[in-house]
Amino acid sequence: MKELFDKQVALLKDYHFLILYWIAKAESLHLRYNITNVYDDLKHLKITRTKQNAVAYIESLTTLCFISMVEEHNRKNLYITNYGAKALELLYSQNIYSIKPSNFLEG
Amino acid sequence: MSVGVGGAGSKLASLLDEGHATIVDVSGVELEKVEAISKIRAVAHSSKAQLKGSRKDPQIGREAFQSIKNKALDMIKGQTVFCSTGGGTGNGLCSVMLEHLSGMESISVTEKTMFAFVVPYAQRESSDFVDNTISFLEGPVSKAIDAGNTGNLIIFSNKVKFEQRIPEKTYNTMIIESLNHFLSIPIKGEELKQLDGNIDYEDFCLYKTKPYFNHFCQFDYNQNLPFGKQLKANFNELLLEPEGSIEALFLLELPNADLTNSFYSILDYFSEEDVSPMYSVLYNPDLKKPLITVSLLYSRKPLELVDDFNAISGKHKRNRVKKSLDQYVTLSKLEVDLANEAEKVWKESHTEGDEVLNVLKRIGKL
Numbered sequence: 001m002k003e004l005f006d007k008q009v010a011l012l013k014d015y016h017f018l019i020l021y022w023i024a025k026a027e028s029l030h031l032r033y034n035i036t037n038v039y040d041d042l043k044h045l046k047i048t049r050t051k052q053n054a055v056a057y058i059e060s061l062t063t064l065c066f067i068s069m070v071e072e073h074n075r076k077n078l079y080i081t082n083y084g085a086k087a088l089e090l091l092y093s094q095n096i097y098s099i100k101p102s103n104f105l106e107g
Numbered sequence: 108m109s110v111g112v113g114g115a116g117s118k119l120a121s122l123l124d125e126g127h128a129t130i131v132d133v134s135g136v137e138l139e140k141v142e143a144i145s146k147i148r149a150v151a152h153s154s155k156a157q158l159k160g161s162r163k164d165p166q167i168g169r170e171a172f173q174s175i176k177n178k179a180l181d182m183i184k185g186q187t188v189f190c191s192t193g194g195g196t197g198n199g200l201c202s203v204m205l206e207h208l209s210g211m212e213s214i215s216v217t218e219k220t221m222f223a224f225v226v227p228y229a230q231r232e233s234s235d236f237v238d239n240t241i242s243f244l245e246g247p248v249s250k251a252i253d254a255g256n257t258g259n260l261i262i263f264s265n266k267v268k269f270e271q272r273i274p275e276k277t278y279n280t281m282i283i284e285s286l287n288h289f290l291s292i293p294i295k296g297e298e299l300k301q302l303d304g305n306i307d308y309e310d311f312c313l314y315k316t317k318p319y320f321n322h323f324c325q326f327d328y329n330q331n332l333p334f335g336k337q338l339k340a341n342f343n344e345l346l347l348e349p350e351g352s353i354e355a356l357f358l359l360e361l362p363n364a365d366l367t368n369s370f371y372s373i374l375d376y377f378s379e380e381d382v383s384p385m386y387s388v389l390y391n392p393d394l395k396k397p398l399i400t401v402s403l404l405y406s407r408k409p410l411e412l413v414d415d416f417n418a419i420s421g422k423h424k425r426n427r428v429k430k431s432l433d434q435y436v437t438l439s440k441l442e443v444d445l446a447n448e449a450e451k452v453w454k455e456s457h458t459e460g461d462e463v464l465n466v467l468k469r470i471g472k473l
Contacts, residue, residue, distance in 0.1 A: 084472070
């Protein structure tokens with residue numbers, strides 16, 4: 001299992017890392033963070049220009065069980081799972097990607 | 108005729124032969140400064156060497172030797188070569204000459220070359236001079252002694268020059284005067300009336316071709332005092348002190364022919380030392396007291412000389428390093444805990460990462 005987890009984390013890109021971080025940060029600030037917010041932040045950082053890409057990134061993280069998507073008041077809010085937290089911690093410890101501020105959370 | 112190699116060697120050769128010496132240098136400017144009958148410029152690959160000389164670098168002298176190789180090896184046959192061991196030209200050129208002579212199977216007696224070296228006074232002169240001298244003594248001189256293909260090796264030291272603060276020109280004259288005392292032995296034999304023994308030109312030339320260090324001195328001889336004590340007290344200050352002699356030669360000049368028998372006590376001294384000297388006793392009416400000129404041939408390992416130089420050179424280098432540290436750098440004692448420092452550096456480079464961990468801890472997902 002550990003081997004599979006490491007492989008999964010190794011395949012994550014910088015946008016996955018940022019999404020995980022922003023989701024965790026929003027949760028720590030007791031804010032709801034949804035797919036639209038992810039798309040806006042990635043667009044703001046010029047990482048992607050299309051919502052399809054943002055959705056694809058989120059779906060891959062959801063499939064890996066690193067985040068969960070919860071329908072609340074007609075909004076698909078995102079929450080980090082325990083696996084996602086471990087994945088974020090591992091990525092951070094590898095010092096490959098650096099964090100960037102979310103325009104929604106800090107702008 | 109003598110051959111002067113490099114700046115210092117040229118000056119000495121010119122003094123000995125009163126302008127009729129052959130001098131060799133890499134610098135045209137240096138050659139112009141000295142009067143000589145024949146001036147040879149060894150060409151160094153560096154164009155600057157023509158004006159600046161070899162700048163204390165014996166390698167430049169060694170490279171320049173190739174341009175005069177055949178001429179140089181031919182002209183030193185049977186001559187006296189002067190050079191200083193501290194500089195670049197004399198040291199470099201003479202090193203190759205000595206190495207070449209060492210590599211030859213045998214050299215006829217008439218073609219053997221006498222070498223006169225001037226070594227620096229390590230306590231006052233530049234450490235570059237001392238270092239060059241160490242490599243010179245350890246390498247070419249050591250090989251030459253083993254091979255035995257040179258004539259006498261005479262080592263003058265600059266010690267007295269620096270201790271007694273003597274100007275260079277005066278000191279060079281002192282060296283040449285002292286050498287002339289030795290070289291004039293056969294001339295006096297021809298000019299003065301002979302009382303006992305004989306040293307003719309042939310004997311003297313044969314003596315000069317023996318591959319040992321030569322120490323010579325001249326002093327007033329008192330036949331009532333032991334010769335050994337007088338000799339020790341009158342060693343030539345310009346030369347390195349001799350060790351036990353292998354061969355010897357002396358010329359005793361007497362103002363009164365009645366004193367002729369006084370040379371027997373000198374022979375007694377040498378007999379105790381197991382040396383059978385060549386000698387000549389002459390009548391010299393111009394003198395007031397008996398005058399003796401003695402030459403001792405001794406074999407001293409150059410490595411012992413090198414040890415002396417090494418000790419002083421090492422001390423100089425340590426002092427120089429200490430001085431430059433004192434002058435430019437103030438080093439305070441720094442106590443470093445490597446574990447703490449590593450943690451600090453890690454934390455500094457992970458300040459933003461800490462935020463990630465804090466966020467995860469806050470939401471209780473770790």
